[in-house]
Amino acid sequence: MSKLNKNAFPSIDLPFLYKNQPLSGNTINGLEETKKIPATQIFHGSGARELEWGKLELFFAMINPFKVYCLNLYNRWLLRNADGRIAKKQRAVSNTESMTDEIKLLAKELGAGAVGITGVTQDALYKGGKIEYKNAIVILYPMDHDEMRYVTQDRAGTETMRAYMEISKTAIGLSQKIRKMGWRARAYCEGADLLHIPLAINAGLGELGKHGSLISREFGSSMRIASVLTDLPLQHDSPIDIGVDDLCLGCRRCTIDCPVDAISDQKQTVRGVEKWYVDFDKCVPYFTEAVGCGICIEVCPWSKPGKGFSLSEKLLSKRQ
Numbered sequence: 080m081s082k083l084n085k086n087a088f089p090s091i092d093l094p095f096l097y098k099n100q101p102l103s104g105n106t107i108n109g110l111e112e113t114k115k116i117p118a119t120q121i122f123h124g125s126g127a128r129e130l131e132w133g134k135l136e137l138f139f140a141m142i143n144p145f146k147v148y149c150l151n152l153y154n155r156w157l158l159r160n161a162d163g164r165i166a167k168k169q170r171a172v173s174n175t176e177s178m179t180d181e182i183k184l185l186a187k188e189l190g191a192g193a194v195g196i197t198g199v200t201q202d203a204l205y206k207g208g209k210i211e212y213k214n215a216i217v218i219l220y221p222m223d224h225d226e227m228r229y230v231t232q233d234r235a236g237t238e239t240m241r242a243y244m245e246i247s248k249t250a251i252g253l254s255q256k257i258r259k260m261g262w263r264a265r266a267y268c269e270g271a272d273l274l275h276i277p278l279a280i281n282a283g284l285g286e287l288g289k290h291g292s293l294i295s296r297e298f299g300s301s302m303r304i305a306s307v308l309t310d311l312p313l314q315h316d317s318p319i320d321i322g323v324d325d326l327c328l329g330c331r332r333c334t335i336d337c338p339v340d341a342i343s344d345q346k347q348t349v350r351g352v353e354k355w356y357v358d359f360d361k362c363v364p365y366f367t368e369a370v371g372c373g374i375c376i377e378v379c380p381w382s383k384p385g386k387g388f389s390l391s392e393k394l395l396s397k398r399q
């Protein structure tokens with residue numbers, strides 16, 4: 080594995096954390112790897128300290144504004160209820176269609192902005208992860224676009240953490256209701272050992288954009304994702320085509336606005352799949368140094384409130 084390009088490393092002095100620089104995140108991510116191999120956790124996860132880039136995440140948490148730090152701590156405290164006791168009496172499910180409707184309605188009542196359901200697949204798990212649940216209920220929660228316009232400033236950081244907290248409450252609340260029905264359910268939220276984006280795509284909530292984030296019709300990329308994994312029998316949604324590639328192939332907004340040129344105009348081969356990919360070694364050091372970024376998702380035309388459905392309609396009819 081190649082060593083990280085020194086110029087790509089943040090200018091902040093981190094001698095106490097990185098006596099040795101970490102391996103290139105792109106290499107760990109499997110950039111240019113033609114075989115289908117599982118993803119390796121690098122930066123974000125429950126055992127963050129042990130990850131190759133984990134110390135940088137620790138540093139990121141330390142330099143966050145006090146308010147964001149407190150919200151983050153509160154969010155972590157909420158997550159103690161992500162899993163728990165399952166009721167002894169199990170509710171029988173004779174009609175998966177009506178159970179699916181009930182669960183989607185419940186998720187919305189608990190605050191979800193959009194909900195989709197899919198099976199749990201290996202591509203949503205990191206290396207060594209085992210499929211322990213049958214289904215994933217994937218939830219989107221929007222961030223306030225007016226606040227997110229202040230990306231890289233404290234205001235946007237606070238809004239991001241608020242959205243994480245709200246989506247945690249929704250996912251945890253939903254998992255608790257399912258456990259009360261006598262079925263296993265576990266909420267996966269911020270920092271979870273799970274790849275939410277492949278699940279969200281399979282659950283029909285959107286497509287991958289050039290900026291490496293999910294694009295949904297409802298909120299563009301200006302949202303957070305959480306998942307509830309469960310054995311409760313549910314019907315699956317299918318992936319959708321909303322015209323993301325039609326726009327991304329011609330649009331360069333995120334490529335131009337990214338301060339460190341981390342976004343490529345070409346799809347790349349990553350772990351055996353050709354897809355949009357963001358240069359980890361450029362994005363993550365900048366993200367840390369700026370105490371959070373996300374310029375790419377906020378400048379994306381899909382993220383303009385109320386724009387997604389009409390934009391998708393226009394792109395799909397133009398294609399025809």
Ligand code: SF4
Pocket residue numbers: 288289290326327328330331332333334375378379380381
């Ligand atoms: S800004 Fe443009 S190129 Fe970038 S993800 Fe959005 S639509 Fe695609």
Ligand code: SF4
Pocket residue numbers: 290336337338339340341342357361362363365366372373374375376
């Ligand atoms: S988060 Fe910031 S640094 Fe990273 S790709 Fe987006 S705009 Fe570039």
